[in-house]
Amino acid sequence: MTRESLARGVPPAAASTVVALTVTGRITAGPVEGRTIRFGRNRTEVDLPVGETDPRVSRRHGLLVRRESHWWVSNTGRLPIRLPKANWLFPGEEPIPLPTGYTPMFIRGSRDREHLLELYISGEDGGQPAARHDAVTHQPRQWPLTPDERLLLVVLGQRYLFHDANPQPISRQQAALMLAELQPEANWSVKRVEHMVSDVRVRLSAAGVHGLLREEVGEPVGNTLNDNLLRELILSTTLVPPDLSLLDSI
Known part of the structure; x- marks a missing residue:
């Protein structure tokens, strides 16, 4: 079974649009100054649920905020958030600006589980490669597995x-x-x-x-x-x- 993933890209969108995806939710937000996306375990208190069955994930674990022409992530929970290249965002630390393109984030939960929150921020081209209208379309070859x-x-x-x-x-x-x-x-x-x-x-x-x-x-x-x-x-x-x-x- 193939699962949805932002690693495969997103549909065309306005520059700096963010798409956020977890196992149980998805949200898309345009680059409006001050726009805030809350994520965490308690679906009734956040915009994007993550780790809903794991009590080690905080009810309101973090924020995505649009300001100063960037999307920033901050940690409002009790456990650190792991980003690519072995970077960690700890509770109370200054927010981190997110790069254009694909960023996976992980929250460590119970018994060494890690809960994935995927982000994709569209670039100036709308998140798509440069236009090649007449080129033959190339798709990644996904290998069949049982x-x-x-x-x-x-x-x-x-x-x-x-x-x-x-x-x-x-x-x-x-x-x-x-x-x-x-x-x-x-x-x-x-x-x-x-x-x-x-x-x-x-x-x-x-x-x-x-x-x-x-x-x-x-x-x-x-x-x-x-x-x-x-x-x-x-x-x-x-x-x-x-x-x-x-x-x-x-």
């Missing part, structure tokens, strides 16, 4: 989807343990993890993706094959941050 393959690859590549600064796949042993907790009746094991990941790599390699076979990367191999696989799946938007909701029951 439900079990998608779950496994989200578990294996969760650090990439969380936008860690230097992500690596988790170990096969750790992946097997997490999968067994998610699906106790599914007979997940290290061998099953190895075979399924290998099957996906071979399939994508046969379709033209380079760097997924041992002979293509040289020794020592280490995590290189799985790292290349996960980067291809994310760059093609086959896997996107909202897929992390598959881990919510851990």
Whole structure:
């Protein structure tokens, strides 16, 4: 199942329009000075709910405010908000201006869950590439995955989807343990993890993706094959941050 994600872009809109998306809500706001968007756990107190089932997320966890020609994010909750490149916004700190384009933000919740809030701010071109009216349309090639393959690859590549600064796949042993907790009746094991990941790599390699076979990367191999696989799946938007909701029951 493919989930909605702002990582794939947004429809054309006025410059500096912000779109904000969570698992349970979406809001679009134009660049009106003083416009404020509240986000947090209590749907009745905010404009955009996030982490509604997790009591570690504050009822009013943060604000998006338009001022001085920028959208700013501030933390009004009790837990920090994680942004890309290992940046953190702590409660009470000065607001941070947001860049044009796509920004994922994460709120750490109970039992190491992280709740995703995606933002997309349109640029001067309305959020779209420069006009090429007569060019052939190119779409990212999203690779077909079975439900079990998608779950496994989200578990294996969760650090990439969380936008860690230097992500690596988790170990096969750790992946097997997490999968067994998610699906106790599914007979997940290290061998099953190895075979399924290998099957996906071979399939994508046969379709033209380079760097997924041992002979293509040289020794020592280490995590290189799985790292290349996960980067291809994310760059093609086959896997996107909202897929992390598959881990919510851990």
